[in-house]
Amino acid sequence: MTSPSSAGPASGAAKSAGGIDWLFLVAVLAIAAALARVIYYTPFEAVQGPAQKIFYLHLPAALDAFMAFGVVAISGIAYLWLGDLRLDRAAESSAEVGVVFTTVVLVTGPLWARPVWGTWWTWDARLTLTLFLWFIYVGYLVLRGAIDDRALRARYSAILGILGSLLIPFIHLSVYLFRTLHPRPIVIKPSAPSLPPEMLTTLAISFVAFTLFYLALVRQRYRLATERDLLELEEGR
Amino acid sequence: MAPSTLSAAFLIARKDLAIEFRTRTAFFSAAVFALLGIVIFYFAWDPTAVASIDLAPGVLWAIFTFSGLLGLQRSFGIEQADRAIDALLGAPITRESIYLGKAMANLVFVAAVQVIAIPAVQLFYGVPLLENAALLALIALLAAIGLVAVGTLFSAMAVNTKLAEMLLPVLSLPFFVPVVIPAAQATARLIAGRPGSEIVGWLKLLVAFDIVFVAACTLAFPFTIEE
Numbered sequence: 001m002t003s004p005s006s007a008g009p010a011s012g013a014a015k016s017a018g019g020i021d022w023l024f025l026v027a028v029l030a031i032a033a034a035l036a037r038v039i040y041y042t043p044f045e046a047v048q049g050p051a052q053k054i055f056y057l058h059l060p061a062a063l064d065a066f067m068a069f070g071v072v073a074i075s076g077i078a079y080l081w082l083g084d085l086r087l088d089r090a091a092e093s094s095a096e097v098g099v100v101f102t103t104v105v106l107v108t109g110p111l112w113a114r115p116v117w118g119t120w121w122t123w124d125a126r127l128t129l130t131l132f133l134w135f136i137y138v139g140y141l142v143l144r145g146a147i148d149d150r151a152l153r154a155r156y157s158a159i160l161g162i163l164g165s166l167l168i169p170f171i172h173l174s175v176y177l178f179r180t181l182h183p184r185p186i187v188i189k190p191s192a193p194s195l196p197p198e199m200l201t202t203l204a205i206s207f208v209a210f211t212l213f214y215l216a217l218v219r220q221r222y223r224l225a226t227e228r229d230l231l232e233l234e235e236g237r
Numbered sequence: 238m239a240p241s242t243l244s245a246a247f248l249i250a251r252k253d254l255a256i257e258f259r260t261r262t263a264f265f266s267a268a269v270f271a272l273l274g275i276v277i278f279y280f281a282w283d284p285t286a287v288a289s290i291d292l293a294p295g296v297l298w299a300i301f302t303f304s305g306l307l308g309l310q311r312s313f314g315i316e317q318a319d320r321a322i323d324a325l326l327g328a329p330i331t332r333e334s335i336y337l338g339k340a341m342a343n344l345v346f347v348a349a350v351q352v353i354a355i356p357a358v359q360l361f362y363g364v365p366l367l368e369n370a371a372l373l374a375l376i377a378l379l380a381a382i383g384l385v386a387v388g389t390l391f392s393a394m395a396v397n398t399k400l401a402e403m404l405l406p407v408l409s410l411p412f413f414v415p416v417v418i419p420a421a422q423a424t425a426r427l428i429a430g431r432p433g434s435e436i437v438g439w440l441k442l443l444v445a446f447d448i449v450f451v452a453a454c455t456l457a458f459p460f461t462i463e464e
C-alpha cells in the first residue's frame with residue numbers, strides 16, 4: 001500500500017540530538033547581516049523614506065512563501081506516486097514554514113501600506129491573493145491535525161496541497177479581474193520600480209538570507225516530524 | 238457484469254437522490270436556511286443607503302455557497318452509517334464513478350436550492366433576476382458545477398477526520414472564492430442590463446475552473462478512500 005520499507009521513519013532520520021545546527025546558525029547570521037545592510041548601508045528611497053526598507057523583508061518572505069507552497073504541491077504529487085512518507089514530512093515542514101513566511105508578508109505589508117498608501121489594507125489583487133494563500137495553507141495544517149491515521153493524513157494532505165496550488169492562479173485571476181473592472185481611487189503605488197543597484201544588491205542578499213532561513217527551518221521541522229513518526233511507531237507497538 | 242463508470246455514477250446519483258427525496262431533511266433545511274439568509278442579509282444593510290440591486294447578487298451567491306455546504310456535508314455523511322461506504326467500495330465499479338455519482342446528486346441538490354432561492358431574491362429584493370432566465374441559469378449551472386466538484390471531494394475527506402463536518406467549510410471556502418466572484422459579478426452585470434460582452438470574461442473563468450477542478454478532483458478522489 002502506501003509505505004514501502006524505505007518509508008520507515010528511521011531510514012531518513014537525521015541525527016538531531018546534540019551538536020550545533022550549522023545551517024540554522026548560518027541562516028541566522030545571514031539574516032542579521034542582511035538586516036544590518038538594510039538598516040545601515042542601503043539608502044533611503046526618495047519618496048517613501050524609511051518605510052520602504054520593510055520591502056527587503058516583505059518581498060523575500062513572499063517569494064520564499066510561494067516556493068514553500070510549490071514544495072508542498074510537488075511533494076504531494078510525488079507522495080501520491082511513490083508513497084514515501086519522507087515526502088509527506090517534507091510537505092508538512094514546508095507548509096508550516098510557508099504559513100509563517102506568509103504571516104510575515106501579511107504583517108509587514110500593512111505596516112508599510114499605512115504610511116505609504118494611507119491605509120492598512122486594500123483589496124488589491126496581490127493582497128487578496130496572499131490572504132487566501134494563508135487561508136488555504138492554514139486549512140492544510142488544520143486538516144493535518146484532524147487525522148490520526150498516518151497514511152491517510154499523508155494522502156489527504158497531498159491532495160489538498162496539489163489542489164491548493166491549482167487554485168492559486170484562479171484566485172489571482174478572479175481578484176485581478178475584480179479589481180481592474182472596478183477601478184479604485186488612485187493610491188500611490190510603486191510602479192514596478194527599477195531599483196538602483198545598491199537596493200537591488202540589498203534585496204538579493206536579503207533573499208538569499210531568507211531562503212537559507214527557510215531551508216534551516218524546514219530541516220528542523222523535518223527532523224521533528226521524523227522523531228514524531230518514530231515515536232508514534234514505537235507507541236503503536 | 239460491471240457497469241461502465243458513467244452508468245454506475247447515474248445509479249449512485251439516483252440512490253442518493255432517492256434517499257434525499259424520501260427523507261427531505263437536508264433539502265428542507267437547506268431551502269429554509271437559504272430563505273432565512275436572504276431575509277437576514279436584507280436587514281444587515283441600510284436600504285436607504287445601499288440599493289437592493291447592488292446587494293442582491295452578493296447575497297444570492299453568499300447564500301448558495303453556505304446552503305450548498307449543508308448538502309455537501311451530508312453527501313458522504315450518509316455513507317458513514319452502518320459503514321455503507323464499504324458496500325460502495327466493494328461494488329464492482331470504478332472509484333471515479335462513486336465520485337461522479339455523488340457529485341451529480343449534489344449538483345441536483347444545489348440546483349434545487351437555487352430554484353427556490355432565485356425567485357425568492359427576485360421577490361424580496363425586487364430585482365429583475367428572471368428577466369434573463371436562460372443566461373442566469375447558465376451562470377448558476379457553471380458555478381454550481383465548480384462548487385460541487387470541489388465540495389464533493391472535500392466532503393469525502395472531511396468525514397474521515399476528527400473534525401468531520403466542521404472541516405468542510407474551512408477547506409472549501411477558499412476554493413469557492415474563484416467561483417463566487419465571477420458568478421456574483423456576472424449576475425450583477427446581468428441584472429444591471431449590461432451588454433453580454435461584459436459577462437463573457439467571467440463565464441470563461443467559470444468554465445476554466447470547472448474543467449480544471451472536475452478533472453483534478455476526479456483523479457484525486459480514489460486516493461481519498463481507504464484501500
